Amino acid sequence: MTNNGTFIVEGGHKLSGEIIPQGAKNEALQIISATLLTAEPVLIENLPDILDINKIIDLVDGLGAKVERLSRESVRITAKDIDIDYVLSEDYVRDAQKIRGSVMLIAPLLGRYGRASLPKPGGDKIGRRRLDTHLLGLQAMGADFQYDPSRHIYTFNTDGLVGTYLHMEEISVTGTANVVMAAVLAKGETTIYNAACEPYLQQLCKMLVRMGAKIEGIGSNLLKIQGVETLNGTEHRMLPDMIEIGSFIGMAAMTGSDLTIKDVRLDQLGLIPGTFQRLGIKMNFVNDDIHIPAQDHYEIGSFIEGGLMTLYDAPWPGFTPDLMSIALVTAIQARGSVLIHQKMFESRLFFVDKLIDMGAQIILCDPHRATVIGLDKRAPLRGISMSSPDIRAGVSLLIAAMSAEGTSRIDNIHQIDRGYQRIDERLNALGASIIRE
Structure with a gap:
């Protein structure tokens, strides 16, 4: 593996097939x-x-x-x-x-x-x-x-x-x-x-x-x-990695892909599937697999009294902070709006400037909160050059790049390699176009 490295990502490719999550x-x-x-x-x-x-x-x-x-x-x-x-x-x-x-x-x-x-x-x-x-x-x-x-x-x-x-x-x-x-x-x-x-x-x-x-x-x-x-x-x-499972759910939604995530240990995923369902993502649970059908549109729910949906992280059994970046990126192409409240870490939302450069509608309220106004796939994101600040933001940028129009460059990908094994090979096998430089 290279020390830092770069991904060249050609956006707009739909994924299809099955993927097995790595160990946790x-x-x-x-x-x-x-x-x-x-x-x-x-x-x-x-x-x-x-x-x-x-x-x-x-x-x-x-x-x-x-x-x-x-x-x-x-x-x-x-x-x-x-x-x-x-x-x-x-x-x-x-x-x-x-x-x-x-x-x-x-x-x-x-x-x-x-x-x-x-x-x-x-x-x-x-x-x-x-x-x-x-x-x-x-x-x-x-x-x-x-x-x-x-x-x-x-x-x-x-x-x-x-x-x-x-x-x-x-x-x-x-x-x-x-x-x-x-x-x-x-x-x-x-x-x-x-x-x-x-x-x-x-x-x-x-x-x-x-x-x-x-x-x-x-x-x-x-x-x-x-x-x-x-x-x-x-x-x-080892259990399968719940963060990788959540990343694949968001990736399937953003790219409009038909994807099956195998052997996920559903009994150990807590709020993760339900949280992505609140963003409007359809899922079928078959035995111990999650099947995400291709969706042209997915709509963010609202609270019962009609208030703006808020997603926030909390210690287990709450929603894991490691998936907040993924939820934020997934909401970019949803229909509706959501407030992402990252309570537990203070610098995890600082990658949203890259997403805004790509055409996302995000208001960064403060270091802990961002409001995402969904584009509902009316306009694709556009490919840009960027750098990965941490493991989860790196994969969020990768998801954004895969859904974008044109080509993106992501530097500092050793941050992604720290947490995701051979992610480029595994996604390319499903139809992605990711070149490691």
Whole structure:
């Protein structure tokens, strides 16, 4: 894969056929981190083959775990002999900085070895994303941390993690994952209130239980965990990526395509299908597939009392913030208007200027809110040159370009590659025209 790269997208092509979503990126980051909690082998299947996941596997490999690539989508990790001194090496600091998910390696390393480090993490440029939730939770369980400003690195030490009562001040998925992984090997009982409860976190908890952890309340915001001495190996299969599924729903609507998304685990999608139906997108649910028929027009609903439809993100089981950019782009060619209220991140709407340049009718009210006035396909968007600011905005721009008249150029596509595997190849197989430069 190239470092930055460019997509040249010829718009106006309809897609048709079937697509299988990749394994869930956000789940995979947690699951790979959790392999460090045991000395026994853990087999992981349905992994997405994307930059962020390959980077975290490289970090685990660098720490001394035995990593066996069984196929593009499956890996066996045995974290028997870990070189804990490696966490302070220049190589680890450099590589861990590139990926925000490296924050979830702290708890497993602290739980088993009493030491860990974290360079100031990278990832999406979507505004402030605090680490307090992680650090305060681990501190309450008996971890000390220091910040070295010269190296931009946090170091963690503990004489042994101890269970405690934690009331999380924000519903952080990675923060909850970190304290859950710390609690399973801690002494005594840990109670986590206001815990994140999204499917990927439930998957992590279920895997830990198969490994011998004692966790009650999975799927709720109140978790009770009894620490155990050691954990065993296991096998785990990733859920399909709900963000990719939502992206394909929006893409089918915008391009007027007939598309079937296979094996979606409908029981784990929460509000996602219903939210896109509120934008007027027709869907047929057949077994575990979503079929989106070709639609010339789709109409945004309004609230029962006739008010303007508002879509906003919220922690699970609310609508995921990762699909707000996709919902916004999809609304551009709908009939009617919608207010998109991105509550959780403050810079995620700053890509709308590109959409306005393409001919979209969007009023950016403030960093968190945008009103989209649907064009109802009366006029197509026009192709332009643009750059991808983060993973989800990148795919939103790609969807806009695929629906546009003429050719668009999208730079900085490594941001798309971070979250979507071989997206150009997979969409071209359905009839898109995307050239990777």
